[in-house]
Amino acid sequence: MMQIGNRGGNALSLLAKKLASAARNPVIDDITTAIRLAEAFLLEERPIIYKELAMCLEMKEFSEFKKTETWKKGKGMPYGDGRKVVLLQGFCETRNMPQIEVLGEWLMRIGWSPDFVGPKWNGYSIVHTLNQVSMDMNGIVNANGGPVVAIGRSLGGTQLFLLSQGNPRWFKGLITLDSPINPEFAFAEEVAMMGISLRLANGMALGMHKAQQAAAGNTHAYEPLAMLNASKAVGSGILSCMHEELIAVRRLSEPAKIPIIAYRGRGGIVARSSAVRPDAMLVVETGATHMGHSIKPSVLVSLARDVHRLYNANDAEGAM
Numbered sequence: 250m251m252q253i254g255n256r257g258g259n260a261l262s263l264l265a266k267k268l269a270s271a272a273r274n275p276v277i278d279d280i281t282t283a284i285r286l287a288e289a290f291l292l293e294e295r296p297i298i299y300k301e302l303a304m305c306l307e308m309k310e311f312s313e314f315k316k317t318e319t320w321k322k323g324k325g326m327p328y329g330d331g332r333k334v335v336l337l338q339g340f341c342e343t344r345n346m347p348q349i350e351v352l353g354e355w356l357m358r359i360g361w362s363p364d365f366v367g368p369k370w371n372g373y374s375i376v377h378t379l380n381q382v383s384m385d386m387n388g389i390v391n392a393n394g395g396p397v398v399a400i401g402r403s404l405g406g407t408q409l410f411l412l413s414q415g416n417p418r419w420f421k422g423l424i425t426l427d428s429p430i431n432p433e434f435a436f437a438e439e440v441a442m443m444g445i446s447l448r449l450a451n452g453m454a455l456g457m458h459k460a461q462q463a464a465a466g467n468t469h470a471y472e473p474l475a476m477l478n479a480s481k482a483v484g485s486g487i488l489s490c491m492h493e494e495l496i497a498v499r500r501l502s503e504p505a506k507i508p509i510i511a512y513r514g515r516g517g518i519v520a521r522s523s524a525v526r527p528d529a530m531l532v533v534e535t536g537a538t539h540m541g542h543s544i545k546p547s548v549l550v551s552l553a554r555d556v557h558r559l560y561n562a563n564d565a566e567g568a569m
Contacts (some may be wrong), residue, residue, distance in 0.1 A: 307541035327557035329360030339403025422508035422559035
């Protein structure tokens with residue numbers, strides 16, 4: 250099950266104090282301060298919020314990358330044939346977040362047709378999300394004329410892996426970007442606590458929905474007995490959501506049924522040990538922050554080659 254790390258101190262409070270102190274110097278703007286802090290904290294063990302500040306450096310790299318012919322025209326990259334590449338964003342992310350939009354734009358620039366699956370916001374219960382992803386995937390595979398390559402960022406990679414275990418025929422292969430894809434399923438403390446809160450909220454929503462259905466047409470819905478039944482329904486909803494997640498996480502221990510390429514970053518939000526599988530066909534060490542995986546130029550270049558590899562390797566096998 251999910252593990253919670255032991256990290257001391259109020260990272261956000263410390264960061265706020267340092268930024269406030271630096272801001273008193275009119276020569277230093279916020280982005281420069283953030284970059285300097287990121288460079289300093291990469292050299293020592295610090296709470297996860299500091300490590301993710303290094304994304305500022307990756308954003309700086311990306312702004313330079315956008316000036317190159319590689320970004321503008323795909324120079325030096327294997328060009329796609331217009332087939333679909335499925336994308337699923339990470340935990341609590343939306344499709345229009347910059348790091349997600351960059352990934353979609355890059356794929357279009359190098360000849361693929363990116364398409365999102367699942368809810369627009371990835372924070373619902375795992376079964377709700379997988380049901381939506383399943384419906385979307387079925388339509389995309391039919392439109393594509395066959396199985397597709399999929400890319401999942403963070404928890405999106407986990408969810409696509411779980412879907413592939415029951416529907417391997419939909420996938421040419423899966424690329425996971427710093428995703429927890431083995432039974433350890435370990436996150437940083439800050440993320441784990443957010444996940445617990447959301448599971449409780451999703452469980453309460455499920456329970457209240459059941460209670461409202463049971464009370465439909467009951468003019469005495471707010472009498473003590475009805476309120477007691479509603480409380481029981483909420484408790485049942487919370488337990489149901491947690492039970493569904495337990496079953497899903499157990500599936501991470503099953504052998505993969507499709508080719509997996511696992512991208513692993515420097516660790517932090519997702520534990521490095523969680524982002525790989527023994528049966529992955531390839532593990533790519535990116536050196537990226539968790540949030541920076543889809544904007545770091547070296548990762549984008551590697552993704553271009555791996556999407557091409559998965560489509561063409563499978564095509565070659567099918568032709569033999």
